[in-house]
Amino acid sequence: MNAPGPVVRPTILIVDDTPENLTLLTELLKLPYRVKAARNGEKALQIASSDEPPDLILLDVMMPGMSGFEVCRRLREQPGTRHIPVIFITSQGATDDEVRGLELGAVDYLTKPINPPTVLMRVDNQLRIKAANDFLRDQNEFLEQEVQRRTREVAAIQDVTILAMASLAETRDNETGNHIRRTQHYVSALAEHLQRHPRFAAELDEETRHLLFKSAPLHDIGKVGIPDHILLKPGRLTVEEFELMKTHTTLGLEALQTAEERLGMDVPFLRLAKQIAYGHHEKWDGSGYPQGLAGDAIPLAARLMAVADVYDALISRRVYKAGMPHEGAVEFIRSQRGMHFDPDVVDAFITLQDEFRGIAERFCDRDSDLAGRT
Template sequence: MNLDHDPARRPSMLIVDDTPDNLVLMSDLLKDAYLIKVANSGEKALKIVRRGAPPDLILLDVMMPGLSGHEVARELKDDAQTRDIPIIFLTSLSSEQDEALGLGLGAADYITKPIRPPVLLARVEMQLKVKAAADILRDHNARLEQEVARRTQELMAVQDATISAMTWLCEMRDNETGNHIRRTQRYIEVLANHLRHHPRFAHFLDDATIMLLFKSAPLHDIGKIGIPDRILLKPGRLTPEEFEIMKTHTTLGRDAIAQAEKHLGIDVPFLRLAREIAHGHQEKWDGSGYPEGRSGDDIPISARLMAVADVYDALISRRVYKPGMPHAQAVKTIQEGRGSHFDPDIVDAFLARADGFREIAERFADTEADMARQIDALAFIADPP
């Protein structure tokens, strides 16, 4: 081993033995190449390791009064701060069972007494080389993890910015307010958290998916960007022909998100959920919805959750062409749609968390300024400049 004569840069070693002559012998043998610390008991060894910079290697006797070498090794290997320090057992216990026990405790090597200096020096040097390589690999992996974390944070920021920009486009085109978006994404989060342990939904609703549902929900009506203003902002009831055009917003939304996925060339979970929600949130449990007339479990869970969230908010929301429905009446309407419009189990979750829905609706209620913007939008359609 090419040793550096600067003491501050030499490998450090802790020698643990209850026999003073052995400590002197080992120290004399190793002191020219290594920084040496000694301990005459297992208890002192643990104190030395834990109170300062950990040694690069530990030479550890097995049979000692108090804590044995085996017990010291167990404590060191159970501690995340010390488990990577290589341990070489130095012991008079020479059976195969003793060696297997020592190596099984995580020791890097096992040398029996009496010590042969050339053998000890060679095996110490080998273990220090292995440790140096492992340290380099750990440092490299730590840097990689930091870089992955940084890139992930950047991707999350880009994802959030993309959602924000697309949501802003929806708000600019629709006469509903940004508060509708904020409310519906919180409604869907409440439902998902309530159902996360339900037998029908537990396979789908883990922490990551619930977070992605929250992020994807604002894009449920993104397809309305493609609906003409004369229909999208019409203050009264749509004609059958106009309604057929309005219904296409589900397909337009799906296709817009699918196009974004195609350009990316990779599967992006939040876009997949956003596509499901945009396309399927107007489907009904009994198959009478649109655009495809899907029914039951054939409708994605994400879309079934959004169906309840979206309808509840539409019912309670005041618009220039209708008053908002009282919470209790909206709850009754959702309940009446159990098993026809909505998944029965999701309705049950809604009924269990109805007070939470009401709190969200009150916290993100539309203001008079929101209503004024709706009126301005309608005025623009009625009398464009």
Template sequence: MSIATPDPTSILIVDDAPENLAVLSELLLPDYQVKAATNGPRALEIIASGPVPDLILLDVMMPGMDGYQVFARLKENLRTRDIPVIFVTAMDATRDEEHGLEMGAVDYITKPLRAPIVLARVHTQLELARARRQLQDQNTFLEAEIARRMGENQLIQDVSIHALARLAETRDPETGNHLRRTQEYVRTLAEQLLEHPRFREHLNPRMITNLAKSAPLHDIGKVGIPDYILLKPGKLEPAEWEIMKTHARLGAEAIAQAERDAAREVEFLALAKEIARHHHERWDGSGYPDRLAGDDIPVSARLMALADVFDALISRRVYKEPMEFTEARDIIVAGRASHFDPDVVDAFLEVFACFQSIARQYSDAEETDPIVPEGRAA
């Protein structure tokens, strides 16, 4: 098995005087791969046609295109802008040296050339360039590693959220893909309302992401509802209904406890708590548990309220058959300004086709015909 050897370090010398090229080539060839050009355009051709050199020794005073112009062209090109350049010139004015360094050259060597000075500075700049590349590679690796670990943490967080939501769902097995559907309904409504004057200060892409993430926890409080009530196939008695309604408070309290246990603030939990507690509030103030009305109901809960009701209407339950999409739509519209925020209902009508698509995409697999298409009897 052959072992690959690293490519030799390459240096490009650019000088219009052949004798200077000869001196520098003789000096550098024992240790480096050397290419030479007698003018600026030829130097740019060499660089463009092959691998970029590791270092360039660039004469300043050349006819036609001087060294400063060549250097400017190198800096304009993404492929060549990071090549270290040492200016070589007979000029010894401090201002000329400052100009070259201000442009971005790594060093400045004056003629007549002295071998120990040239070799020392070439070696130093090559070592610095190598160190910069290693640091860049290290930074790239660290950035990729951070992104990977953040992705893992995000995945763990998302899985944990759904695990908690599924815990509540296991108590009510008929809900099927209700969590996924309502999550996507909420996301769709929020995106539709993103630029709406009433919602602009409440909604932004980050908030929508957290909103969608927290939506599956809206019924987490059902874990605290007794089976004889939660699983009852018929209509609940008034006393039973009062117990059922406590799931909103229980869910919010559970999430609030999770917030207190967290080492730092977790953005999506604040939204999850709002949704869990207030997604059964009604626009006219007749909902529960706090009988909030109008804009006192958090935006997150207003979106969840519509999403939750729509999905309940189109889904099969022990006590009812699923409604057609249009019938469910009409019920939502009838609740405009009484059950639901009027602008949220208007947004729902704008994205009604999306709601239907989400419902079909995440229909409950265990049902033969879980979502009744339009034009068929429920």
């Protein structure tokens, strides 16, 4: 068993310009406490801001140069010294002076001539209060750090779960590869650019942009419910097969709604995920599916994903088609401005086309040709 370490005595800083007062207080306090002394405000602030600050300060009010009131004000302004208790000791006994000192943050106010037992009692009381406050502050700091750590863990688990769910859908369609990662970054780039646009600024705050990035990978989660003979068909779908394929939007919405209902609470990123899963095949002119929504009736999250999803589909090779060159994909999306896509989102895409190309290159599939790289 380890022997207990030495008890560290609290340190008292005495600030007074009169040598007799410094000597009197030092003699009174040096047995129970460690004592430091300063004869002016500047020296007091220097000691208080050092690597070994005092536990309590006894501060004279009337001093040449910087007054005790000014010293106290400066102590309270600095994070490193604001929690050091200050007791004023002064020959000024006016009520107004005492009120001013307490308003500045002093914890007590003593008048001269001092009464030694009273000084010792009040110093001891304030040191006990400081020890309790320090303990609570340390506990609160620890709890805050623990909450932040747990929050990061929950966010990481959430991110992993989202990507696992999205990857589950994508692995059933082995040609899509890094499609979910590319579209996630496309949507993020569009949202960041459009946050400065008057139409979208209020909707695309920082939190929403973060949630869009988290929820975008779930846009095709409904593909889990599409039969293999359709999802994995090595060629174009028949009209009947395509109608069944279109139901992945509804299946995705239902899956996310069920998950949210089982949680028993509203989850912001699931709200956006539902908008994206259900609405990313809607078209600006109302000719899309599943609801045939038009214009601003289509949720913004779905409008962003529509551009991201189509661009990636165009530049990606499939069994039944070659990947389109980046320039061709850009021109196709430009041609669909105001028809398939929100005009302002298309304008943002045109501005960001080099960034889109860079994202496609960064997350290019190992075994696939992305024509967007050429």
